[in-house]
Amino acid sequence: MNNQIKHRKLGTEPLVGMYYVSECIKCGWIGSSGELTEDDAQCLQPVGDDHCWGDTDEIGADRLLELMQSGAFDKPAAQHQGEPVMPGSEEFSHMSTIELRGYHAGWRAACMRNRPAAQVAEVPEGYCIMPRRLTAENGAKALLLGEFKLRVTKECPECCELEEPTEGCSMCDGEGEYEQRHTIPWDQIKFIYSQAVAGLARINKPL
Incomplete structure (x- = not known):
């Protein structure tokens, strides 16, 4: 698995049911396999005006912990003892597993609080907004x-x-x-x- 990817993104869907933790070997995305294409489990992360379409592998807890401790995820710095803790810094590398979990949880909460108001996209003539996948949950x-x-x-x-x-x-x-x-x-x-x-x-x- 490629360990040289500098900026990795975390998935947003919860890990439920038969889904597993997956890693894209092309862009380094980590998340639930529920966010992948259903037929061949390719990565659907946005890349410019398209998607990544990279192949993915299932990973275990050891690999996930390795990536978390290496500061590989593309996240902004969190406030820690009054000063930002930068991923990859010496202070970050010494954070415990519990502190790392809190770091990422705090980042997600901050994003939810500070995200800009949603903008309504203009739908071109002859088009409509549809889900990426057909599921029981979306009807x-x-x-x-x-x-x-x-x-x-x-x-x-x-x-x-x-x-x-x-x-x-x-x-x-x-x-x-x-x-x-x-x-x-x-x-x-x-x-x-x-x-x-x-x-x-x-x-x-x-x-």
Whole structure:
């Protein structure tokens, strides 16, 4: 794993369920795997007008502690005994694990207090604001599950060896073919959506 990355960012989503701690080998981002692409676990951190798209690895507590103690995270200095403690400084390197946790927790709280008022983005004609991923939490599963079906025409197994289909056949009613309807599974719906989001993000960059 690359230890030379100077500025690393922490994820914002909580580590819940089956998600794991993940590290991007390209930009150094650390966070929950729930923030990655669902199909191939690529990093979605903003880079200019695009995303990182770097590959990621699952990491354990030892690796996470190593990065925290090295001051690798891209965070502003916190107030410690009246003076800022800079990541990578001698004082920072001697902070205990408990102090490090407090350092990062304090930084997050300060960001929440001091963040600028949200600005409403102007949505271009023909566009709308949509989530990156379809989930049960944002209502997509209840809205879309079972809504999409695929019609498949198959040859009637009862009449396929006959010269003419049997009139009144229980399967094809004398047509020689019958139609089946298959419901598109939820995992496939999510995959198609994620591919559309990733592809459109690449080709619709602001000028």
